[in-house]
Amino acid sequence: MSLIEVKNVSKHFGGLAAIKDVSFEIKSGEILGLIGPNGAGKTTLFNVVNGFYSPTKGEVSFKGKRISNLQPHEICKLGIARTFQVVKPLQRMSVLDNVVASAFLRAKNKSEAVQIASETLKFTGLYEDKDIISKGLPLGKRKKLEIARALATKPEVLLLDESFAGLNHSELNDSIEIIKKIKERGITIMIIEHHMKVIMAISDRIVVINYGEKIAEGPSQEIRNNPLVIEAYLGEAKSA
């Protein structure tokens, strides 16, 4: 069953087409990887799905309902949460308060919000840092905090924008474990990632975009051997 459907979406900034006629769907329960070279339009596509940008053409629907005319906070309420590539912690709030602020979306009162937040922090392995002001967190933990905050809104779909970039080896393994655990909870994930090894390992399917256009879609094995994808990343075979 497709949970999110992206239909013929284009996004123009002035005369520049950042995304051109891209269509794909995210199926319930899967991990969908979104890859492409730098500047391919991955984050723009995320911003369209999440409601920060409205598409110039085409539409995005969630469970059959059109969402491309909604505000980000309305889309979040429907059950689509996201993280940011450039992390946006609520700097002068403690780690716990960061997550409490987002847990209020589903919580009836403060004690319930604190409870949801504490559980989420334990789940992502940040509970010991709960009283630290998030300004002082190292990058690896900030990336985790982004995930924790998104999870506390109890989403059905989680959009992860480069949650692994800049992590060291052990942090990387840690995060992969967390992603797998999130999937076990039945949450659908769409993930942008540059780390090929990671994305190949965890994705059920992969969508590849280049210059704003979708050039391939399929299981990771297939993507790995797709000549178009290899060309996009490594250049044409002739010139090499």
Next chain:
Amino acid sequence: MKKYLPLIILAILSVLPLIGLSSYMMHMLILVIMWSAIGMAWNLLGGYCGQVSFGHAAYFGVGAYTSGILYYKLGISAWWGMPLSVIVVTLFSLLLGYIVLRLRGPFFALATLAMGEVMRVTTENVGGLTGGTLGILIQKRTWVTKFGYYYIILFVAAGTFFLIKKLVESKLGYYFVAIREDQDAAESLGINTTLYKTIALCLSGALTGIAGAFYTNYMGYIDPHVVFALHDISIVTIMIVMVGGVATYWGPLVGAIIMVFLAELIRSIPGLGVAHQTLFGILLIVIIIFLPNGIVGDFNKIKRVFKRGDSLQ
């Protein structure tokens, strides 16, 4: 102890007039309490929600004129202006918010500054309603002594304090601070940033408006230059919160005590009095450099400095 601090301070302020203070001293205390209420109101929007307003004189003035016009045009007691100003200023804030809240950061600040000035010029020019530059004079003061006024403004300030404390510790407070820290992140966490910024603006405006309505009743005279003043209202409000401590419960009170008494002290020094705004400017620069979180916010820093001083001796 800390939990009961607000009640202890309220108790002290309640019995303070009973020890027989001079009329002048009572006047100073009334000003301190009024300014701390305005500071708290500003702090909700500027400190917690991060929307720095340079135009709080607009709300103060609209509140003051609500009282004034009731008396001047309808012949009703100006005291009715205090409850009525809540409604009037809230509606005014909604209108204003619709215009200025789509702007962020410095642009918001500039737009609010302009709004304050727009209100001043408008009030001057609709003389039929407001009395224009002549202002409105309340012929007969309600009380000759200051006691009544003191307890009314104390009640307003205490109400403002407890309301804001309650709000800041609730969902609303978390949302305000989230918006302050990162509006895009807040939006992506399901927070309707436009709605919550509007709530902050209306609350902050209405609370400032009540203080304005009180001012009309207390001073007995208002004119556009006084109640819509950029430097004497809008900027002083910001200074009080900056000096006392942004986004702290006690900052506005501490700031108001310092600013009101300091202003009085400087004005009384011959030759220096005329330069009191220059000195305020210097004070603000010093505070921003050395105590960016204000006296309450950086209290531990101050304590450390004094401790170091002790150990040296």
